[in-house]
């Protein structure tokens with residue numbers, strides 16, 4: 442297997458489980474040194490490759506600073522920031538019933554956490570004039586009503602960060618992109634679905650598509666952060682099997 446991230450150093454937020462864990466396994470199989478930054482310390486990794494861990498709440502400036510400093514002190518640099526941590530707090534909080542604190546919490550993790558990940562990555566990438574930042578949006582930015590409004594709004598904000606930072610950091614040779622998956626079978630999706638996989642599939646997908654696996658999203662992330670994509674920046678890439686076009 443060609444190792445596409447040989448010599449690279451990656452920090453993955455929310456890498457303890459789900460999409461982030463799949464990416465940590467795949468990136469390390471491709472030769473990257475990986476540090477997972479997560480609030481959860483039980484790591485689900487099946488690669489057999491060594492992956493380091495730092496406890497980090499992405500919505501804390503100090504925690505993000507420490508996580509980036511940790512990866513630099515371990516490996517001397519940071520090439521890839523994969524800002525993947527995210528939450529979807531409530532199943533169906535209508536505008537009339539949502540607790541404003543829930544709205545704020547989703548923004549704290551999904552938006553402020555993405556901003557902090559980028560800020561601390563930029564702190565070490567700008568002086569080197571190289572690096573790439575990959576954000577995590579959602580197909581909710583292309584198809585409305587899929588998720589609660591707080592989550593949808595937060596993922597639009599992440600796309601806004603992507604576009605602006607692409608321009609701002611591009612002058613330093615730093616690429617900034619976002620991947621926006623449709624439904625992926627992860628612990629988050631299982632908690633959100635509230636039913637078994639088969640019933641969930643019927644609810645969210647047309648018959649011809651299978652439920653997406655975290656490993657499939659990790660492959661897309663690998664493509665986006667690898668040097669083969671070095672002319673791709675500012676992109677919000679939908680990973681949705683064309684579902685959103687159909688429902689638009």
Ligand code: NAD
Pocket residue numbers: 454455456457458459460461478479480481497498499500525526527528529550554577578579580621622623624625626627628629630
């Ligand atoms: P998940 O809940 O299975 O995993 C998320 C990880 O993020 C967990 O390990 C969790 O501990 C960590 N995390 C949560 N809050 C954190 C915080 N404050 N600081 C640090 N780590 C924190 O979720 P997933 O399905 O793998 O989702 C990963 C990303 O993909 C999220 O941004 C999510 O919004 C996005 N996404 C998921 C789907 C889906 O259907 N699963 C679809 C589109 C986008």
